[in-house]
Amino acid sequence: MTYKFINSQVLPHFKKVLTGLNWDPNIEPEILIARGHIIFKFLFENKSYIYRLAKFSHQQIQRQIIASRLYKEFCPEIFYFDERCIIEEYISGDNFTHKTNYELWEQLGHILSTLHKLKCNGFGDLVSSNNSEFATFEDFIQDNLSNISLIHKEQFLSKEKIKKLENFISNPPPSADLNTKIMHGDIWPQNIIHSKKTNKPMLIDWENISSNYRESDFIVFSSYKHPDIHKIREIVFKSYKHPLNSDLINYFIVFKALSRYEPLQNSRELTNYLNKKILELVIFFDK
Known part of the structure; x- marks a missing residue:
């Protein structure tokens, strides 16, 4: 998206x-372009506000409204939305990092416990407050299985390992709770803010709110490599009030990497990054 597009299309709508x-x-306004978002x-x-343009579709806006x-x-409180945009409060504060106070990470564990109490039907992005895209997990993973063909083309894994990857994705470990719950869908430090207003953690960017097993919201605590993440993971898991299967968390780490292939297949740099990521994750599926 270019500044020409912003000046000709986005600013007139904003006004x-x-x-x-x-x-x-x-x-x-101060114009920010982050991860493809305007x-x-x-x-x-x-008072500070955020005007956010829908990146892909108006369904992203609808999911933020549901959240x-x-x-x-x-x-964040929402003040306006239409099919093209949303206006919400700006959460003033600091993004979480490995240096964030452990007490705040503990609070995050409690927040996730509350968030994950709500049951939902099916798997994938929410289409309403209690229904999602796919009726079964098999339907949900189907797109990811089709991405296996892209890995074949990249030729960085042997045929044997690709077969093991396909078998791994097709046969997920069981969740500690077989009932699907509502997930934030994109938990990572940039989406967790220590709010100056409330002095508590706040979660932003709810456009990926979804229904899934609880383990799917814990990818970040097992995929980051910083030494402090082990202590942070221990604190969050201890304050989290529901059982989790660590094998399923590892499954979702591989699942997430595989799911990113198709949208990025025309970007050589990002595809190379994903190839490297899959190689790092071989330990989970090459057994």
Whole structure:
């Protein structure tokens, strides 16, 4: 997305939305482009807001609305939405890092415990507050299995290891709780903020809110390599109030890497990164 597109398409819509809200349409926003997202940060009546353009589809907006209704205490407040954008409060604070106070990581474990209490039907992105894209886990993993053909083309794994990878994805370990629950869907440090306003962790970027086994929200605690992550993982898991199967967490780490192939297949740099990632994960499926 270029600044020409922003000036010709996004800014006029931004001003139209502000006019409809009876907010000042002449506000000059700070333009941020992050991970393919177009984001405007702006100030109105001494409060900071985020205008976020839907990256792929209006369903992303709808999922953020679902999240805000289910988890008001953990989400940014939403002030406006349409099929193209959403306006939400800007959460002022610091992103979580390995240096974040252990007490805050403990609080995150409690938050995830609460978040993961809500049951949901099926697997994948939410289409309503209690239903998701796929009826079964077999349907959910089907797209990932088709990505195996892309790994064949990359020729960095032997045919034997590719067969083991396919078998691994086709036969997931059981969850510690066979009931599917609502997941944030994209837990990583950039989406966890220590809010200055509440002095508590807040979760942002809920566009991937989904239904799945609880283990799927814990990828970050097993995939990061920083030495401190082991202590952080111990603290979060201890404060988390539900049972987890670590083998299924490892499964979802491989699953996540495999799922990223198709959207990135035209990017050589990112495909090389994923190839390297899969090689690092061979220990989980080459048994």
